[in-house]
Amino acid sequence: MKKILIIEDDESVRNELKELLSNASYEVLVLDNYTNMLDDIINVHPDLILLDINIPYMNGEVLLRNLRKVSNIPVIMVTSKIGEIDEVLSMSYGADDYITKPYNPTILLLRIGAVLKRSENNITDVIFYHDLSIEIKKGIVRSKDEEVILTKNEMIIFLYLYERMGSIVSRDELMTELWNNDEYINDNALTVNISRLRSKFRELGIRNAILTRKGQGYILL
Amino acid sequence: MSFKTFLEENIIFIIFQFVLAVIIFFAFFLLEIFFVFTILLILFLLFFTFFYLYFVYLGKKKRALQIIYSCNKLEEKYYISEMIRKDDTIEGYPYYYALKEACKAMNDKISDIEKNERDYEEYIESFAHEIKTPIAALSLYAENKKDKTLKYEIRKIEEYVEQILYYARSDTTEKDYFVKKIKLNDIIHPLILKNKDILLNGHINMNVHDLDVYVYTDEKWLSFMISQVLNNAIKYLDKDKKTIEIYSKIKDNQVVLVILDNGWGIRSSDLPRVFDKGFTGSNRKKEYATGMGLYLVKKLSEKLDITVLIDSKYQEYTKVSFVFPKSKMHDEISRRV
Known part of the structure; x- marks a missing residue:
């Protein structure tokens, strides 16, 4: 079962996301301690990270940049801003995909599936x-x-x-x-x-x- | 401002000059001064008066024209007080003073209003961003609970929030304008997926083809505009066999995206007004109509240089076309990028 780590500071969104992804048969981990995120991520070693851009203590983009120095775990950035610049920045920091709130659950699941598939890269004929x-x-x-x-x-x-x-x-x-x-x-x-x-x-x-x-x-x- | 009015303004001076001439005439006559000399003197006096008045008139006219000219030249007329020289004359100064004060008061007012508007816009923008988190939570909740009604209602809330956000931005959108190369299908596909439940529940047939075409535009704006049109198409379908067709074609070297539905249609008398702000049609279901959708589409499309055309036959079909600008300029941009 694929492990997905959710980093999101809004509790309702976090809980619903957890339920949605569990129903879609993913193993879901939640990060709610924002002080030592980088180490926590490395420790749990997820298959994919859903990262909200507005998280406490450290901006999501900064976290992503730091993460990319040590790991290639696929990351989907989540934000409520709709400026293209954010998107371009996130992608240049190494996000694998980018989705804006309020995301459509269907589309979110599809994006997650697509990123995971890409990272697996085992398309058999x-x-x-x-x-x-x-x-x-x-x-x-x-x-x-x-x-x-x-x-x-x-x-x-x-x-x-x-x-x-x-x-x-x-x-x-x-x-x-x-x-x-x-x-x-x-x-x-x-x-x-x-x-x-x-x-x-x-x-x-x-x-x-x-x-x-x-x-x-x-x-x- | 003609010479005649100027003379009228100075009528007392002129009468005085004539009276003076008469007095001189009689005085010299009584003093038995040489007659020809008297006549010459009087002629000289009148001549002098006339030329004096004429030159004063020319000077004043020149200044007046200067002010009118610089006023006409100004785009924002309320800066005129900065453009004119100080006038210290007894009749000029009060006007100068009044103009100065009026412009200053107006400038203060304008900057106040602009600040208010900016604050308002910022508030709307932050409101729209803040509300997205609870909407996201709700839509996930609805998905988890498989609650179709809730899902449907949340979609509507989402649309209204998008609309208000783009409305607040539509005047200042230059700042987040980002042209890049996009495949039309990459915009249409997510929009159709977003509306999957509505389309399936409404038994709407989607006929989507020929969308592997690239255009150069702002992705978010185009997506917003198309979703407005698509929402309209969905909303006004009324036949037993409901169909929405989305495709692109090349016409005169330009990419044209067409969204065609076989719905309610628009009366030909309403057609010229569909882009007007607040126009909701003369006999449509008024339910959910804000009259803002197509208005925003028009407004945003003008900034993106996209031409939006609507063609419709009442009770038969509505056909909306997005005509993208010719690619010449865009090729240059893409080369630079």
Whole structure:
């Protein structure tokens, strides 16, 4: 589980952020002692830091600059100012991304996901599911003696379910993932895509690939 | 200011001169002084009076024209008292004094008002920044509680706060203007995501294409302007099959971003007024309309050199186009950057 450290001095925001990120299955750490931040950060060694620019004792940008001297932990800066200059400054101090308050929770989660993915940098071309091999870029799913082609939407849905295999994924999450990939489809289209995906896997011999959990979402087995 | 009025002003002096001439005539006549000499003297006297008056007139006219000229030249007329020479003459001084005092009082008043306005603006700005933290807390809370109504209402609060912030800034925006190269999709995409819930719940079909185009502009402002237009589009959709189409095209070497919806539309009689401050349409749902959105779009777009065009057919569609400035100048900027 990825560890995310929140450095934010507003208590309500901090608590809600914590809940949001926990729900999105991240391990969340909170820094509420602002006197020795740099050491604390190094000690807990998070995978990503959400850093508010207005924190007590030390400005967030200063902290970031100091942190960059000793560590490359990905940092997303959070601020309520909307000047471009702040953004440029933060990025030049080594922030990996920058988001302004009031952030949209969906967008925040997407940004976090994107930064983490970038820092992982392990984009594989071929994945395996049961006895099938899937070439992501070409959109081809192969069994021993057959192959089918997935559309872009079907591939996005499949990959999202695949990364969370065995746990429930809500329709809303799938929708967000699709929209995040510039596929602004509606509710019906999602249903259609899922059922097409199911029938394609059935063709390849996997009967119950995607299960429906009523009122909760889907689960890939 | 003609010579005639000047003569009228000096009528008593002129009459006096004539009376003097008559007195001299009779006195010399009684004293039996040589007649021709008397006539010459009187002619000389009248001649002298005339030329004296004429030269005085020319001098005064020159000064008067100078003042008028420097006043016309001034952009801020209330600095005129600094521009004119001190006038110590008995008729000039009171005006000079009054003008001096009036300008001073006016300048004081103006700087007072400017200071108030700056304070007000700073207050609005800090208010908008401060309120963002509680809004952020609320929107996270709504997300965690999966409360759609709350989410929706918070979106509206957010929009109003943005509007007031840009309104307060719209007169002094030069200072946070930052032109850079941006892909249109990088602005449109987050805006659509932000409105995902509203779009999905409203069963609105998004048709988004051809946005991998670069423009040179200020990202935050453009994003604000587009979101105003997008909010309007969403707000006034009324058909069974609701569609918003967003795309760009190149026309005459210029990038044009188009946002087209098949909603309520705008009456042709309302079209010329949609950019007016406070205009909310003659028969739209007045709900949530502040009449500020498009006004701000117009105002900000002018500063960014973007032309915003609205075309609409009542009850059929509304089409808003952002025409970005030609890229020649921008290429230079990008080379420098």
